[in-house]
Amino acid sequence: MVRGNAKAKAQEKNAKKQAEKTSAKSSLGKSNESLVLKCHVCMALMKNAKQMKEHFESKHPKVAMPAECIGGG
Ligand SMILES: [Zn+2]
Structure with a gap:
């Protein structure tokens, strides 16, 4: 069961990374088309x-x- 937990944590980390990437991108796009x-x-x-x-x-x-x-x- 510990393995499963670690996997979930890794996914959480990944999701956070992705969100940071996305927000950085969208803020750039906004400045162009606002x-x-x-x-x-x-x-x-x-x-x-x-x-x-x-x-x-x-x-x-x-x-x-x-x-x-x-x-x-
Ligand atoms: Zn005016």
Whole structure:
């Protein structure tokens, strides 16, 4: 039964290693694709249509919202 326990521990270690690898990778990917939309009024960069919609509502309430903000739901 000791052997089985050791195996489980090894798997745990491996899982931890994999998680560290994955998180490092995903954080790198995020920095690349986090800012995708640009406000055509003040050139501010937004992460997604929802953020852009909120930005327009608070910063440019009198400017017509871009189609991608309305279509996104
Ligand atoms: Zn703006």
